[in-house]
Amino acid sequence: MAEEGVKVHGFWISPYSTRVEIALKMKGVKYEYVEEDLQNKSSELLQYNHVHKKVPVLIHNGKAIAESKIILEYIDETWKNNPIMPQDPHEKAMARFWAKFIDDEFLQPLRKALFFGEMEVEKAIEETKVNLKILEKVLEGKNFFGGERIGLVDIVATSIAYWVPLFEKAVEKKMLTEEFPKLCNWKNKYVNHNIIKEALPPKDKSIAYFRARFAKFRTSS
Numbered sequence: 001m002a003e004e005g006v007k008v009h010g011f012w013i014s015p016y017s018t019r020v021e022i023a024l025k026m027k028g029v030k031y032e033y034v035e036e037d038l039q040n041k042s043s044e045l046l047q048y049n050h051v052h053k054k055v056p057v058l059i060h061n062g063k064a065i066a067e068s069k070i071i072l073e074y075i076d077e078t079w080k081n082n083p084i085m086p087q088d089p090h091e092k093a094m095a096r097f098w099a100k101f102i103d104d105e106f107l108q109p110l111r112k113a114l115f116f117g118e119m120e121v122e123k124a125i126e127e128t129k130v131n132l133k134i135l136e137k138v139l140e141g142k143n144f145f146g147g148e149r150i151g152l153v154d155i156v157a158t159s160i161a162y163w164v165p166l167f168e169k170a171v172e173k174k175m176l177t178e179e180f181p182k183l184c185n186w187k188n189k190y191v192n193h194n195i196i197k198e199a200l201p202p203k204d205k206s207i208a209y210f211r212a213r214f215a216k217f218r219t220s221s
């Protein structure tokens with residue numbers, strides 16, 4: 001039974017939806033999950049997120065919140081145990097900076113190349129490796145981006161730990177190579193963490209989905 005009327009509208013392979021589920025699980029909050037058909041969105045989703053009409057949406061006590069990073073901060077402020085955000089104002093600003101970097105810069109070349117055909121795959125891999133190099137430095141002296149524990153940037157970087165290997169499988173090329181030892185260590189520790197493991201979508205289904213998305217785009221171009 002979901003506590004305090006907590007509901008998530010999501011889509012099983014959406015990295016943005018998975019983030020919200022990870023945060024709720026980290027806090028131990030029980031929630032109801034509503035799987036959306038993105039080709040035929042529910043009237044609730046269209047009403048709750050009438051501006052962007054996207055998942056995820058969190059509903060808490062009858063009020064809706066959209067945009068995954070905003071939802072993560074809401075969850076952290078509402079349920080105080082296992083903090084996701086740092087306390088120190090500078091550290092907090094930096095966590096927001098890197099979370100924004102991952103969404104606005106890191107993920108874009110891969111999405112453009114593999115899902116929308118707007119960039120050559122080789123170019124996307126090259127740009128991704130430049131961004132991986134930047135993030136490798138951020139992990140200097142740390143186990144997680146959040147320091148000793150999983151924080152905002154780790155949760156947002158699920159897109160790297162789980163989805164980059166799916167891109168790698170779809171194009172049959174490696175990006176997370178031994179050039180990035182800290183990121184590789186982080187990725188292994190992160191995806192094997194019991195809470196994260198529980199929130200990630202099923203692996204075989206995810207690989208098949210990515211391969212099909214990529215193949216569909218290849219044959220239609």
Ligand SMILES: N[C@@H](CCC(=O)N[C@@H](CS)C(=O)NCC(=O)O)C(=O)O
Pocket residue numbers: 011013014015016038053054055056066067068069
């Ligand atoms: N910036 C948004 C991105 C959400 C997003 O792009 N969701 C996708 C699924 S991965 C979606 O709902 N797409 C449906 C559509 O655009 O119609 C967030 O962080 O929540």
